[in-house]
Amino acid sequence: MTEPIVETKQSENKEWEPKIIAFLCNWCSYAGADLAGVSRIQYPSNIRIVRVPCSGRINAYFIIKSLTDGWDGVIVSGCHPGDCHYISGNLVARRRFAILKELLEFFGIEAGRINFMWASAAEGERFAVLVRKATEIVKKLGPNTKFDKKW
């Protein structure tokens, strides 16, 4: 007779950890994250990285869909203004992010779930600090339940 499958329960005192999706631009932030990695700078393991060509590639769809798909937080990171590999991709993106962030606040959805940052390829330390900060913010907000579907 086979053993009945016992559901493994998470120990009660284990803290809830958010899952955060991070969209990093290929030219700055992805390299920055890489630098943080090779320099062995510690940053939270809550983030899962998606590499995109430029922060201008980030559509509001990506961010909202991440939230509806159950991610607890979203990080978008690109080159500093003026450093964009495609000259102005991050500047156009910045306007989009501003509108999206304000709209989320207006709808009463926790705007802290969405975090935008600039980090260049040489700023491994800054990247780690900001990811730590974003993780803290999302952790405080708790699990993402506003987008839970009934069916």
Next chain:
Amino acid sequence: MVKFMGLETENKEIENNLREIARELLKEKKVDVIIGYKKGTLPLLSQPIIIDSEEDIDKLIWNNLCYVNLAKYLVPRVPRFVDPEKGNLTVGVVSKGCVGRALIHLASENKINLDEIKIIGIPCNGVVNRQRIEMEIGEKEILEVSVLGNNIIVKGKNFEKEFPFDEYMNDLCKVCKIRKPPLVSKVPDLCVGECEEYSNIVDEFTDIEEFDSKTPKEKWQHISEALSVCTRCYACREACPMCYCNLCFVDQNKPVWFGKTTDLPDIIVYHLIRAMHMAGRCVACGACSLVCPMGIDLNIINRKLEKIVKERFDFTSGLDPDALPPMVNFKMEDAQEFMLEED
């Protein structure tokens, strides 16, 4: 106090002027067709009409029930006014302030050619919020609408009710600053009726301050309650002059971006993304709210967008056909206080 142009009497002057201008334009072959409003099939409604011969001109009306934004008929999602022999037709559009703004904004997005359009400008003092009246009356049928001074009198079987126009006006009309179509100086003979020059619009946005001061929880409660009745009929999208995409993001199924159900998250996402798309483009005509069969008040979202865009990018849509829309434009010194920074 806004003076209510009566449905029967006081607006006759504008209506007569409008017909005269329209007749002249058609007679002198300055335009091939005219888009305007005609009497609706129900007492509180008006209908759009497309006129190409002089006989029909007497069907043109103008009153406070003309809420459709006629610019919708000129954007590519619906067939253009094209003659197989003559090519593109010249179209005259009966324009209140927001229709004129929509036309100018569409021109700035290169969707229409202002050379093929004549704006027949008329001054507007707001449209009636039909849903609110219908909601107050309830299940009973409205048979007659008349006007006495500033009041709208709605009659039906065994009841008669008065509604003050100032109160039962569309919310966006209450704060409207652009009541006549903006005059475009670069196209001098574009305007044939009453138009006005607008250079810089100063707006205080006092109407949404109250909502802005609410806590996130209250905001969420308000928004989710208001939107939860949405049936996803997309009437708001169909009535909006700025929604001209050949394939809307909610209709896309390769990939399926967002759910198509009437579950609350799906509804919220639809309205959120639509609001995103309206940023810096909405011309505050209020057509989306006025066509909503569930009576959802989308005005508050549109008003907020107007505020964000005005404060952040100092832009008012639909005033200058040569201006670059804010969401395809950028400035090095744009505010970025929302970006995460090291302490």
